[in-house]
Amino acid sequence: MILGKRLFGQGMDDGGPGEEEIEHVAALFTILKYLYVFCITDYFSWLRRKTDFDGHEEKIRTAIKVVRKYQDPLINERIQMWKNGARNKKCDILDVLIQHQNPKLTPEEIKAQIIELMLATIDNPSNAIEWTIGEMITKPMILKRAIEEMDTVVGRDKLVEEQDLPQLNYLKACIKEAFRLHPFAPFVPPHVSIMDTTIAGYFIPKGSHVILSRYGLGRNPNVWVDPLQFNPDRHLLEDGKQVVLTDNELRMISFSTGKRGCPGMMLGATMTIMLLARMLQGFTWELPCNEGYANLVESHDELSLARPLMAIAKQRLPSYMYPK
Numbered sequence: 001m002i003l004g005k006r007l008f009g010q011g012m013d014d015g016g017p018g019e020e021e022i023e024h025v026a027a028l029f030t031i032l033k034y035l036y037v038f039c040i041t042d043y044f045s046w047l048r049r050k051t052d053f054d055g056h057e058e059k060i061r062t063a064i065k066v067v068r069k070y071q072d073p074l075i076n077e078r079i080q081m082w083k084n085g086a087r088n089k090k091c092d093i094l095d096v097l098i099q100h101q102n103p104k105l106t107p108e109e110i111k112a113q114i115i116e117l118m119l120a121t122i123d124n125p126s127n128a129i130e131w132t133i134g135e136m137i138t139k140p141m142i143l144k145r146a147i148e149e150m151d152t153v154v155g156r157d158k159l160v161e162e163q164d165l166p167q168l169n170y171l172k173a174c175i176k177e178a179f180r181l182h183p184f185a186p187f188v189p190p191h192v193s194i195m196d197t198t199i200a201g202y203f204i205p206k207g208s209h210v211i212l213s214r215y216g217l218g219r220n221p222n223v224w225v226d227p228l229q230f231n232p233d234r235h236l237l238e239d240g241k242q243v244v245l246t247d248n249e250l251r252m253i254s255f256s257t258g259k260r261g262c263p264g265m266m267l268g269a270t271m272t273i274m275l276l277a278r279m280l281q282g283f284t285w286e287l288p289c290n291e292g293y294a295n296l297v298e299s300h301d302e303l304s305l306a307r308p309l310m311a312i313a314k315q316r317l318p319s320y321m322y323p324k
Helices: 019-035 045-049 053-084 095-100 105-120 124-137 140-153 162-167 169-181 214-218 266-280
Strands: 197-199 202-204 283-286 310-317
Touching: 019 053, 019 105, 053 095, 053 105, 095 105, 124 140, 124 169, 124 266, 124 283, 140 169, 140 266, 162 266, 162 310, 169 214, 266 283
Parallel strands: none
Antiparallel strands: 197 202, 283 310
């Protein structure tokens, strides 16, 4: 979708990632980890000339070099193909960026945009589903209700498809509740006011940095009843309207909003819902025998699980439904 290929390198015989792709993905996750870590030089930029506190900037620079080692040759090759006329059809996002006009992007700008897109898309669906399944496993009645909805809407004689998703309101409510309690990032990207302004009675001087806490919005007791409880019912609408993963009243922020909102919102939402739907339809889920409970605790430096969720999946559909 971005670069027109699934893996860097040869990959494994079983179709999984090889050493090259593992290194590439590990570098992307390293960048993500340190992007949101508090760094004092972000606030006192003059310190950058003297020291790199905790080595954060060096770690990010090293990781970016690894990412570009794999991505840049492919981008350079594609740019040359367009110049030579060997390619004349836009098949992925890289093609769109190369052919973008007004303004035309330089090769370095294209490479930077590709890294941005990789970072923005690499873990959001998987992170959301890990939290959602973790919460559902610890609350069997919620898990049971979601599976019953799946069996009623889709059945067990075919796999869930995109056309089924509008009717899976309870499943979508479970994902939305996970978004509320466990946002993928603690803050929205910072904004700077370009003039003195007043919003909702708050005076914001020109030049102020404005940072909204996703975590704080989703757990605000003035907005949410029992904000620390995982309760998908709070997102179900009385009139039976479709549940969406965004909140127009901004009581929580999932995909950001406004003209700088996530451009992949619809795709990301569809992928997340479909992923959970397939996982719940295809398998039963339970904790391992030696795990008394799911340890749903955030990592100390990011909002993903501190320890990967361990769960046992068992086949629940006829054998012919599973690919060989």
